[in-house]
Each structure stands twice: as C-alpha cells, then as structure tokens.
Amino acid sequence: GQFVQILCSGDSLDPLLPRPFSFLEATTTDFSLLYHVVGQGTQLMGKFKKGDKVHVLGPLGRGFTHSGLRAQQLLLVGGGVGIPPLYHLARTLVKADVAIKKNIHIFLGARHKSLLLCEKNFKKLGVSLYLSTDDGSKGKKGYVTSLLTAHLKKDHTKARVFSCGPTPMLKAVSLVASEFGVPNEVSVEVPMACGFGACLGCALKVKGDTPGSHRFAIACTEGPVFEGSKILWD
Amino acid sequence: GQFVQILCSGDSLDPLLPRPFSFLEATTTDFSLLYHVVGQGTQLMGKFKKGDKVHVLGPLGRGFTHSGLRAQQLLLVGGGVGIPPLYHLARTLVKADVAIKKNIHIFLGARHKSLLLCEKNFKKLGVSLYLSTDDGSKGKKGYVTSLLTAHLKKDHTKARVFSCGPTPMLKAVSLVASEFGVPNEVSVEVPMACGFGACLGCALKVKGDTPGSHRFAIACTEGPVFEGSKILWD
Amino acid sequence: MGLDLSVQIGKIKLKNPVLVASGTFGHAKEFENFFDLKKLGGIVTKTITIKPRLGNPPPRIVETPAGMLNAIGLQNPGVEKFIEEKLPYFRKLGVPIIVSVMGYSVDEFVQVVQTLDRADGIDGYELNLSCPNVPYSSKTEALSLVKMFAHDDRMIEEVVSAVRQVTDKTLIAKLGPDVSDVPKMALAAEKAGADAVSLINTFIAMVIDVKTRKPVLANKTGGLSGPCIRPIAVRMVWETAKRIKIPVIGMGGIMNAEHALEFLIAGATAVQVGTANFMNPEASSQVLSGIEDFMKKEKLSSMKEIIRSVKS
C-alpha cells in the first residue's frame, strides 16, 4: 500500500537513508504505523519520544485498488510487516463503504504467533480472519497460502486477492491466484533510497511491452502495488 | 584535569569519534560531569535517558598536581566548560585535606552570567569566589585575568595558579602568572580522537629540550595539564 | 542592495550556483510539489544514451556508512524518447537545462549530442565520462583496454574534442575520482575545448553480504556517493581549480549550504546537489537559501567574493 519515508537518525548521517513504512491507520490529519525492529533504523525509531519532531515524507506510492470492489469477494493475504497495510486497506474499504465486511476475508501468516500482527484490529473491524503459523503456535500449521488455496477451492467467484509480505509469500500467493484465474495485487518490499522516483534504485523486474521481454519498474512510484501477474519473479 | 571519552552516538557512526569531558565529581564508583551543548555529540548526549548504557573510557590523562600544596595559596582560574574540572580539583583537595579551604581562591569568567558554571557548588564548598563576566551581567565586568592580576598584586606569596578554559584565557592567565613569577598549571582543550595516546592527533606545541626548539606534546597522555610556562602559545 | 548569486559556466549564465546532479533528480517533475523548481541555478538530467537502456537488475542500491552505493546501470529511455517525452517538461521550467550524455564509443557520444542539438530547450551538455557501471570501448586500438574514458587523459581529450566539433553549446566534462591525478584529466578536458569540468562522479565500490558471500549489488560494484566522500571531493576540487582556467562544478556529499560553501571556497564556481535529494527533496532549495543567508551574514554581494577564497 501507500507508505511514508522516515528519517530514523535525525541529524546523524548514519544510517543515511530514510526507511519506508506502510500506514496502519491514516486520516487526512494523522497516521499510525506498526513496525518490527530489524536493524539500525528501526532501533533508532524505537527511541522516538512523544513530542519528538521527525522528518516524514508521504504519502508515497500507489496503493491497492480502492474502487469497483463492492460486488467482489476480497481476499487479503498478509505476512510479517506486510500485515499493517492490509489492515489499512480493509479498514479504509469498510469505512468508505466501498466493500461489505462479510465479503472481506483476511489470511495472515507468520513464523510464530507473536508475529501475527493486527489480529485484534481485524477482529474489531469485524471481518473474517484465517490464521496460520509456520510452527503451529496459532491457527493452522504451515503457510498462509494453503489457507488461501482451501478458500479459493470452495469459492472463487468474483474473488480478488490483495497481498503484502515477504517476497517468497507474494510469489506463492500470486501463483495460487493465477491458478484460479483470480486477479491479484501484491505490494512489494524492495530496497529504496528516495521513495519518490528520483533515484531509480527500487527496480522490480516486470513483463515488458512485447511478449517475453522484461523491463525494470520503479517500485516506489509505479508501485509498491503491482498486478501479481505482471511481475517476473526470480 | 583528568577526563573520560564518551561515545555520544551509540551504534551510529556519525559522529564517529568519542568526545572528551572532565569530571565534575568523581569517586571510585561513579562520576558526574557538566557539559555545554555545542554540537552534534553533545546534542545526542542531551538525549541520554536514565538507564541508558553509554560507552565511556576513563579516567584518562594527567590531572592537576594534587600534593605538596598544603602551605600554598591556590588560585583556580576557570572559564566556560573549563570550570567543572576546577571544581573537581577544589573539591578533591578539600576532601582529601590536601589544601585548606581558606587558601583556595576561585576566579571564574564567562561571557554572560548564565555561563558561570558551578557557582553554587563552589559556594557550598566554602572557598572564596571571584566572578567576572564580559558583559558585566554578574561580578566584575571584563576578563577574569584582571581579577587574577588584582589578587596577585595584593599578595602572591606562595601562590600557585591552576587554570582551565578556552585557549586565549589560558594563554592570558599563563602570562599573568609568569609576570608574577608564580607557577601555573593549565589544562588544555585540544581536538582529540582516541584520548589515550594511540593516534598522536592531539598535538600541543611545547618547548623542546634545547633552548629555542619546540616539540609536539601528546596532550591526552602528557596532559591535558601542562606547566603553563612550557607551552608555546600561538 | 540585492545579492548577486549569478555565475557563468561556458555560455550559460546561472542565476545562482546551485544545480542538481545527474541521476539524482528523476525527471524533475518528481520534485515539483516540494519547491519551486524555478529557484534552481540549473538542472543536470539523468544520463541519456543513444539507445534506451533497461538498467541493471536489482538490487541496485545499498546503504553504506554516511553514503550509498548505486548501480542503476544508466536506465534511460534513449535520446529520441527523452526528447519526445521528457524534454518538454524540462523546457517549461525556465531554468538552464544541462543534458548529461554518455556513449559506449566516441561516435556514440557525438551522435547523442548531435541528436539533442537538433532539439530546442537544451542549454548545455555534461559528458558523463566516468560512469563506473558499464563497459566501454574506444575506436583507438591501443586504448581499447581502458575501462573508462575518465581514467585516461587521452581518451578524455578524444571524446571532448569530437563532441566540441559538433556543438556550440556549453560543454561540461564530468570526471571520475578513481584516478591518480584529477587535475591532469581536467587539463585534458580543458585542452580539448570543454567549458567546465564537473567533479566528482561516484567512487567504484563494493559491499559484500557476509552471510551469502555475495556482493550485495547484482552488478557487484556500484558508485559510492554521499557525505562520506565529501572530504575527498573537496580536495579534488581544490587541487583542480588551481590548475585549470575553466570553471569547476563541485559535488560529492553536499547536504546543506555549509557543504556547498566548502566547495565554492575550495575553488568551485558552481555546485551540484546529489544524494541529498533522496533524503530531503528540498535539499537543493535549502542549500540555495543557506548560501544567501551566509552572504547576508558576511555582508557579501557577489559570488566572486566566495569562489576560490580559501586562505592558506
């Protein structure tokens, strides 16, 4: 989904580059986000104090499709830090009355139950929730794609898939969706420098204009949401 | 006086080098220091929170003479961030009973009264205090050296001068002291990288072994306290 | 009394010395919501080649201490499409447009410039002689082993002379830092008719992922830019400005006005803001206003009082 670039280090030049984070919730006046501490930048973010001024740039990028979804069955598949943007999507669709709650199905996967983000948020929103963990500590043991496959087997009429998470998951989800001939949008996570189209650093290999050809899409402006079928996975 | 090197930036490499700070108070188990926020490093120090772990190296360097001072008149002249180490000196001398309170005279100078550090500490210690500010906002208007000169004019028997502060002040104090033929020790503030003799970055031009010659002393290990008369001021 | 920030680079009178560096400013449009682009002294475009280039596969960037590596691989639409699709927007901005060009041979350099010269709205060219990410070749047999134009003064002379013959527009030779003697390279460009030199392009560099034991970038090496290289860039500008008569355009890690002033004082006539645009899209505009503030504070009225004013 759409994202912001945050300068985690203030005046310090190490780390130098801003870090991209998706919205968890957002209005026209404020926003929240949810992140995992994985390295230097997110560690520094953990030290932010109430009242600190932080350099934030956004909203950036192209989010998930937000219209024409009323009569559709919406399957949101998320893993890891890809879950918050899906909550943002679900919430926005429900609030804007673009989709009906009962048509929204959320599939979440994680290594362990402690990494299943936003579970409560989704519950509060009142959408149906399907959980899986690699170690079986919560929900179904295994990958989230098997939950998705099971669901699509039962019913894939007017289904549309939206997913966000680690690349291997996106690839797997994309494969499943295309098996069932269901449209799917993925929000990719690629290394970025600027986040707004200035550096061309965030290349993503996608299908070219002619069959068999490829080109490099600029993920921060063309994406981060792409049609899964357009991406040339490694 | 003796000092510690503090890594202000934690894991970040900018700023890279540690920053030197003198002791304000120190025991064998803990210490305190007092600093002015002047740049990136001290700004980051201002964000330290109770409970934070900070990389500190010390005590480093050679401090002021601490013995043989009983019968002497001790004149401590400080300016700016050179004041805390003089408080440390006065306090240590008094606590260790190396000097008698009434023999200790403190001369402090600053641009403005708000920069006259440690005034209360000295008062509590019960030593006599002479203040000056460049703008006359407190004490005598003008430089601290005129207070020192006035005092020495009245009485310079068995006087010894100890000073710490900006280089121009140290130079002026050193000149006054030598005019009166009074021994003086200055604690210099020079840029440092390591602080313990590894880099040879903290050169201070001092008199060489033969008359008229010079050499570069390593301020962090030979000093930061030097005999004022040995230094070749610019 | 008004401040006069103007400087002259070849035939171009820049109203101020702050440009944006090639490859770091998208197609300019990406910045239009951040500040009034008209403020800029000039814009140097992403490097354009004769044919479109897809660029390198990802990963193309990796962060380093106070810097970053990039191996974009000169992704660009090619000269024809550039003229058709990108140039009209630049033209509208009303600031000097310097098109950065590169070729895989002297001929290609000439062809790109000739093609661009037929289009309107271009004020000058910056010859990217030093892009480290693509293999080069030269017509001259003996030199064909040299990997980069910028690494050999004879090749620099060859390219600049050839291009000089086909255009009257301002010609800037952009040099790379990975050489023993930058002034020598700059002298070669000057001799061949360049109106200015731009210093510096990125350093060839590498980051290895210890876990996978692979270079992080798909291209293995990339160009190092950002504040980490600034002290080297300032030295190069300083030693070069003393040796050549044409102006030097300085860059490398400029994040704010103080850094830009460092380059100007060292001898640069103008500066380019690069990597800083990524962290702070308003960086170039802030550099400009910071220079103005400095001039006011120091009671200076023209750039002459700053450029090459370093004391020794």
Place this chain on the structure above:
Amino acid sequence: MGLDLSVQIGKIKLKNPVLVASGTFGHAKEFENFFDLKKLGGIVTKTITIKPRLGNPPPRIVETPAGMLNAIGLQNPGVEKFIEEKLPYFRKLGVPIIVSVMGYSVDEFVQVVQTLDRADGIDGYELNLSCPNVPYSSKTEALSLVKMFAHDDRMIEEVVSAVRQVTDKTLIAKLGPDVSDVPKMALAAEKAGADAVSLINTFIAMVIDVKTRKPVLANKTGGLSGPCIRPIAVRMVWETAKRIKIPVIGMGGIMNAEHALEFLIAGATAVQVGTANFMNPEASSQVLSGIEDFMKKEKLSSMKEIIRSVKS
C-alpha cells in the same frame, strides 16, 4: 575440533588474520590494559623514518561523516630511538612485529630497513609508500616530480627492489588508494619481490572551515580513514586479489568482525584494524572473537574456507 585461524604472510605465520594498522595503535603499550595483546595476529608499528620527526603542527585531526582526517606528519622518534626505546616492549609481547618504514628517497628506505635489520625481534617490514602528508623525492630524475611513491608503479618497483636486496625478512608494500589502477601498483610490488601488499592507506582529503575559509588541518590536507572508505577499500582488495599471487592485507574502516570478513571474503588473507582502535580500544580483539564465532556458526575450520570465497 579446534579452529585454525592461521594464515601465512611471507615468512610470517600469523596465528590469526587480525593485525592492527600502522599509526593507530600507539606503541602498543597504550592498549595493554584493554586486552591481552598476545591475542593479536600481529602488530604493525607507527611508521618509522631514519631521523626523528616532530610531526605536523595542530590541528592534526578532524572528524568527517563516518570518518576522520589525520595529518600527523609521521611524528616518530627516528629509527635509532625506536630500536632503543620502543622495540623492547614490542619484542616482549610475543606476537609478530611488523615495522612500518618510510623514507624520503629510495636510499632512506634502504637505510631504515638496514638499521632495523641489525636489531632483534622484528618479523617483517611494511613499506609505507603512500603516506600523503610529506613531500617525496626520488633519485631517478624523471620521476622526481611524482609526489608519492605509491602513485607510480615504477617508483614502487624501485623502492621494493632496493629494500628486497637488503633484507630477507617479510616485506609488505602498503599502497595508497588515490590511483587509477591499484592492481597495477600491486603487480609492480609483486614483481619487485614484495611478499604481500597492504591495502589501503588513507585517501588524501580536505575539510574547509567556512567561517575562517581555511582548511581545518594545519597541513591543509589529511588522510581520510574510517568506515566511510570501507566500500572503496573492499572493491580495491577484491580487484587486486584477483590479479596478484602474493597475499593482500586488507583494511579501511573495519569496525567489527563482519567488516573484517567482508575483506577476507573479497580476497584479503589478513586484515588490519585502524581507526576503530580510537573509538574502541578492544576493537581488534573483538574482531578476532567475532571471526571465531562466525567460523563456529558456519562450521568452518580454517581460513582457507573464507579467504577469497566471494561468489559471483
């Protein structure tokens, strides 16, 4: 099964590949309270010259983004006093001692090494061909304009050959990074009989104080070291190790084991820890234990499995 971290540099068998870099480890004594110096793979001393040198006037150092400049000016007691006053302490440590030497002429290089060769307790020499802070001269007329030995392959060959003739001890040529073609310089050293090359010395660089308009360093320029230069250093080690047969000793911004491993994987046989010693006197010992941890985690038993293992 024990880990074997040993590596061979010329005639010296290092028990592990972690050395400390010239000019960054005082006279070693400064570090004795921080860790057991016996742990080190070896120590490279501050550069020693034939006569004592006072060094440069202050300021000698200035911080830069993720790095620092130094212009110490080779302050050292001269070879005689070094042998008398400093060497005995080194000798006692029981780790390989490599004395860094420099001369203002080929003759001086030879003389310093000859003088040292008469003393006990020295395992090898590192020829500092690249110290950027002092003017050089060469006997060979035509080359006398070259400012630095390290900038010219013929001069490197001249010095290394001359020294090679007067000592049987391990000879390491330390090269500077400010050249177009590092492998070419390394090949010259190899050809002349060096047992290894050390890469890299500091980059010549400059910081200007905008308020005073003066270079911050009294010497104007200084050598840039620290993490900021690491990506360039890794690239230079990588491209050099592919081209020469003698081992490369890598350095430049190593702060921890991961950085050291980057150099080793890129092609270095050993590494030196420099600037990191200033921020963290235990850095070299932590680099060593970090390499051991890595080997245990990855189930490696010898350095062979790491050195030049970069995949492409």
